[in-house]
Amino acid sequence: MRFRIRHAAAVFTASVALLLTTTSSASAGADGGSVVDPTRGAAASFKQDGDVFWSYDTKADGHSAVTRVYVPSVGIAHNLWNPDGNGAARYKSYGTAIPEGTVVYYQACIGEYGTKELLSCTPGWGKAYA
Template structure:
């Protein structure tokens, strides 16, 4: 094999190793917006700052709540938006969540005064920090 052929092969192998390494790194990803039945509360995740957004959609006197689970970190939170109809409250986990960690969440409605959940979406969705 000629020297130029070896260099070409080495260059190709190096490029492939870079691609494999990049593909195996976990990419962060925003999560989809998920709304409770009847579109009363909506929740979504953005990975820049690892932020949960809790939107109170219905003018029904109830608060919107995001249930958040990051099991690998032992985080099980209920994040409340008691600001009223049409508002969005955000909660940032910042650097508390390592890159590549899956953040599960779902919307609920509840009574702010007693911190009682009335109902939650049956399914969960997720984003990646």
């Protein structure tokens, strides 16, 4: 399974390598777009089915990728750390913790996993609906 996740992350990385930082929004009940920052080496996305946030590491720079998750209406503010290295992806499913139609925000960052210090984040946030 780890190979499949790494392969999926590699395919994702290749497809976004030329993109600049983007912020996307989606309609109610739909997946959100990706927030990508190739200069920082991180990407984040949201999948509506299962309310799953993804964190992708897209650069071999010694830093961990981090997806900042923010769902103000239900009090969720969480950092999804991905210390697995370039090409790796991690996810967290919130399942039923986020009600249907709730606005969710997410941001791509890099940080130091050992100290849990965020170093920098994309200037924009992705926005979607659970």
